Amino acid sequence: MKLLAPSILSADGARLGAEIAAVEKAGADWIHLDVMDGHFVPNITMGPALIAALRKTTGLPFDVHLMISNPDRYIDSFAAAGADYITVHVEAADHLHRTLEMIRKTGKKAGVSLNPATPLVAVEEILSDIDLLLIMSVNPGFGGQQFIAGSLSKIKRASEMIARMPQKPLLEVDGGVQLQNIASIAKTGADVLVAGAAVFGTGDYAKTIASLKAAANGT
Numbered sequence: 001m002k003l004l005a006p007s008i009l010s011a012d013g014a015r016l017g018a019e020i021a022a023v024e025k026a027g028a029d030w031i032h033l034d035v036m037d038g039h040f041v042p043n044i045t046m047g048p049a050l051i052a053a054l055r056k057t058t059g060l061p062f063d064v065h066l067m068i069s070n071p072d073r074y075i076d077s078f079a080a081a082g083a084d085y086i087t088v089h090v091e092a093a094d095h096l097h098r099t100l101e102m103i104r105k106t107g108k109k110a111g112v113s114l115n116p117a118t119p120l121v122a123v124e125e126i127l128s129d130i131d132l133l134l135i136m137s138v139n140p141g142f143g144g145q146q147f148i149a150g151s152l153s154k155i156k157r158a159s160e161m162i163a164r165m166p167q168k169p170l171l172e173v174d175g176g177v178q179l180q181n182i183a184s185i186a187k188t189g190a191d192v193l194v195a196g197a198a199v200f201g202t203g204d205y206a207k208t209i210a211s212l213k214a215a216a217n218g219t
């Protein structure tokens, strides 16, 4: 079963708790939380305080995607805020192995993300240390962008790389996932599909999430 993780970046910011409750009721598997610092990416979003407040609104796993420079400084704060998965960018971590150890020490699941221009070889040496590999299929910073077509071949190669591992991290795809392309992305080997605009841009979350999941699972 493929997992669907709505990104609240595209939700109504004035009603975030209610938006999370609504997608939970509509069948979401995880909640994807995009943390941006205005430095690693050209946008600023949320910090640990908001995530801690939202933590009280749902029992769904919190998939925290850190698009921030110097992630080591904030790992303890995001762990304490209630993250379940903490994902850092390989481009933002000077000593990725150490960063992953720090995440593990908090007891949380460790994820690593790659920008579209970063080759898969950048995670080869740490693949056995992670629980989640996140492939960005848009340049990070904003919701509602178009899926970069070349990402499909990268996802396929990532999935083949993971298939050779004794312990397999989950493969997540983030950016431009829509009803028209989710089936091909899932078929290529993604386990977790992030969708922001495709979910929160629609009126009927239950209907949207059911269609996205059906397409992803080929049912």
Ligand code: DX5
Binding pocket: 007, 009, 010, 032, 034, 065, 138, 139, 140, 141, 142, 143, 144, 145, 174, 175, 176, 177, 194, 195, 196, 197, 198
């Ligand atoms: C982009 C974020 C994504 C974004 C996805 O920087 O990491 O999680 O919210 O939004 P959509 O699905 O609208 O591309």
Ligand code: ZN
Binding pocket: 007, 032, 033, 034, 065, 174, 194
């Ligand atoms: Zn994200």
